Amino acid sequence: MRRLAGMALTLALAACGGTQQAAPAGPAASSGGDALSQLYQAAKQEGALMVSVSWQDDQWVPLEKAFSAKYAGIKVERLEISPNKGLERIITEKAAGKVSTDLAGARLSEMKQVVERDLAEPFDYAGVFGVKPEMIQNENRYVVAYHNASLVTRNTKLVDDASAPKSWDDLADPRWQGGKIILAEDADDVFWGLAQEWGKDKALEFARKIHDQKPRFSRQSSETTNLLIAGDAPLAMSVNASSVVKYAEQGAPIKATGVSPVTVNNNGVWVLKDAKHPNAAKLMAGWLATPEAQKIFDSATHRSVLFPGTDTGHAKMVRELGVKLVFEDPAKAAENAAVQKQAMSIVLGKR
C-alpha cells in the first residue's frame, strides 16, 4: 500500500514538472574566432559530451573522429535512438530532473515539440561558426545537419527509363495499379511537400488517387527500400536520396526517377537547456553545420544539406535529377504534420 502511495506521489510530482537543474555558465557571446576559441576552451573544461542521435556507426564514427581530432579533450558518447523516442526520453528524464543528454537529434516535426516546451538552448551558431544562416532554424535553437530528399524510385530490372513515371500524375496511371507502388506507413512526409507546392486540397486529392492505385505498404522506410530492391514492387514513392546512392554503388538495381517536386526533410541537432555539458554540445552542433563536417558526412554516408550552393556529392546527385526541392518551413511545422497525417489516412483507406 505504501508503495502504491509512493508511485502515486511520484506520478503527481512528475505532473508538477520535477526539479530543475541550473544551466552551467558558458562563454560570453561574441563573434567569429574569439568566440569559437572561448567556446572550445569552455567545452574542454567540461571534458565530455553525450549525444543522442539516430545515426548509425558508419555515419557517426567518421564525424566523431574528425571532431575529436579537431577539438581534443572532449570525450564523446553516443546513444543511438530514433528522434521521437529520444525526445520522449528527454521529456521523461527532465520531469525527474535527471537529463542525461546534451545534444539530441531531431527532425523539424520533433522541434515543434521541443520549442513548445522550451527545451532547447539558443546560440549564435551562424555568428560563431560562420555557417549559412539557413542551416540555423527555430530562432537559433536548431542546426540542420543534413537533408533527406524523398525520391520516387524504381527497380531498374522491372522498370526501364522509357516507362518510368515522369510526374506525380503518372503515378495515378492504371499501369501502376495493384501493388506496383510501395510506400512506408511512416513515409507520410512526402505529402506535406506536395501540399506546400500544390495546396492542401490538391495534395489530398492526389492521396485519394494513390489509394485507388491499391499500393503496397511497408512499416518503415528501410523496409521499403529493401523490398524495392528485392523486386517486390517496381516503384517506391519515397526513398531517401542517400539510400539510392548507397545501394546503387553496391550494384543494387535501384534508380531515382525525376518526378518533381521533391520533399526535403530537415534532420538536425539541438542543445538541451539543462545539459550537463552545454558548451561541448554547442561546439559539436555548430561544427556539424560547417563545410568541413558536411564533406565528412557526405563521403561517409552520402548525406548533406541540399541548400543551393552546397558542394557535396549528395547535393550534386540531387541537382542532376533536375527536380524542384521543397524545403521544410519551420513556421509551417504544425500545418505540415496535420496534412501529412490526413493524407496518409486517405492513402491507407481509413477515410
Place this chain on the structure above:
Amino acid sequence: MAAPAVAVPRTGWLTLGRLRAPSAETVIFGAVLAVVLYIVAAPGLFLLWSSVRATEGRLPFEAGVGYTAANYVRVYADPAIVGVLVNTAVFTAGSVGIGLGLSFAFAWLVERTNMPGRDLAFAVIIAPLAMPGMLSAMGWILLLGAHSGLINVILRGVLGLNGEGPLDVYNVWGMMFVQGLNIVPTSFLLLLAAVRSMDPSHEEAGLAAGATRLQVMRRVTVPMLTPAILAVVIYQIIGTMEAFEVPGVIGLNAGIFVLGTKVYEATHTSAGLADYGLASALAVLLVALALLFLQLYRRFTGNAERYRTISGKGYRPRQIDLGPWRFVALLPVLLYLLLAAVLPFLILVWGSLLPFYQPPAAELIPRLSLRGYERMLQNTRALSAFGNTLIVVLVVTLAVLAITSLAAWLIVRSRVRGKGALDFLTFLPHTLPSIVIGLSIMLVYLFLPAPLYGTIWIIAVGLVTKQLAFPSRTLIAAQVQIHGELEEAAQVSGADATKRFLRVAIPLMLPALVNTGLWVVMHSMRELSIALMLYNQRTAVISTLIWNEWSNGRVADACAFGVVLTLVVVALAATGRAVFARPVSR
C-alpha cells in the same frame, strides 16, 4: 496444563491459544503477492491513469495535461471500431484455431508417440521464437510476396506459370494462416508438459473398453487436457488481439485493420510522440477481456479432480507405437518446420550473405560474402550487447520462474484469500502494450531512489514484468494436473509449506518449468519494445542492436545477428530437452 490445540482453519492462520500467527503458506503468499504487485502495479496503474489523460502531442505526466474521456470517445465512439472489432474477432478465432490444432497435434506426436526425430522436432518447432519479430515479418514477405516471394517463385517454376502469384496472402485467410503458424511455438510449449505428464492409464482403460484411438483422443485425452488447452486459448486470444506484426505486414496490404494495428499506430508514430492515452484506452479492452477469461477459466477448471493426471499411484508416461504411420505422422511436422522455421531461416542466411536482399538466384552466388559476419565480429558493441543479453536473460529467467512457480502453486494449492487477485495480476502484463510498460518503468525508476535507471537491471525489471503471463498460465495448468494427495501425504509426514513446494511441487512441475524457462530465455532475447525504451549506450542488448542495424538499412548485418541468435537458441532448446527431459518408457 495441556498445550493449546493447533488447528489449521481455512484462512491459513494458526491459532495458538489467543495468538493468531500467519501460517507459512500465508506468509509466502503475502511475499509473492507483494512482489507481483510491485512489478505489475506501476504499469497497470499507469495504463488506467493515462487512458484518461489528454495525451495528443503530450506525454501523460506532463504539466498542463488534463483529465478527459476523449481517448475512450476516439476509440469506442468511432464508427470504424465495429469493423475493427469484427475483423479482430475473426482474425483471432481463425488464428487461434489453426495454431491450437497444430500445436496440440505436434505436442502429442512429440511427447506421446514414437515419431522419429522427436528431439530435433522439439528444438526446431520452437526455433521461430528466437527470430526477432521484424526479421520474421520481413521473412514472410520475402517468402510469400506475389512477385518475388521465394515460395511463389518456386511454385511458378514448378507449375510453369507466368506473372505473379499463385499464392496471395494479402487477405484475411493469409493473415490467419501466418498468425496461426506464429503462435504454434508458444502454444506447443504450453501444451507439451501437460501432454507429457498425463497418466496413460485413463487412455488405456478407454482402449481396453473397446474405444478406438480417435474416440479415446476425443473423449479422454482432450477433456483431461482442458486446463492446458484453455490456458493456451486464453493466452493466445489476448496475444493475437494485441498482435501487430502480421496485421502490420499482411493486414495493412489487405486493407484489414484490427485492434493490434490501432495500438501499433498509437504507439509508433512517424513523427512526434506516441499517444499513450489512446493506446491505453485500447488496451483497457484487453484488460477487461482478460478478467472475463480468467473467471471463465476458474469456472471450467473449478472441479479440478477430473483433470488430475499425476497422482500418488506410480505411473510412467508411455509412448504410443504408431507403427509405419510414424513416418506419415512426420509429414505435417516437416511441412510446418519447412514453412515456419527452415525457409525463414534460410532467407535469413541468404540475406546475411548479400549486401542487400535479392531473391535467391544462381547469378548472385559469386556476390555472396561473409562481410556481414565479419562486421558483426568486429563490432565492439556486439560483444558488449551479447554480454548484457546473457546477464539479463539469466536473471530474468530465474526471477520469472521463481515468482510464477510460487504463484501457480499458491493459486492452485493454497486456501488463502486473494489468490484470484494473484492470478489476475500475473496475467495482467500480457494485456499491457510493451511501450506502456517501458515508459511506466522508466518513470518509476527516475523518481524512486533505487539506482536502476541507466543500468541493465531496469531492462531486466521490464522483461520480468512482460514475461509473467505465459509462465504463470503454463505452471498453473501443470499444477492443476497434479493431484493434491501428493502434497497432503507430505504434509501429514510433517513437511512444512516450503518443503512441500521444493520437494513435491517443483519436481513434479519440472517438465513445465524447463519448457517455460526456454520460452522466457527466447522471448527475453527477442523482446524489443521495452529494451528500446530503457537501454542506453552502455546497456544495449541484442534485440536493440538488431533493430538499429535493420532500421538503418544494414540488412546483411541484421540478418547475420538473426542467424547467430537463432542457432544459439536452437542449441539451447535441444540441450535443455536432452538434459532435463525425463526418458519415456516404450
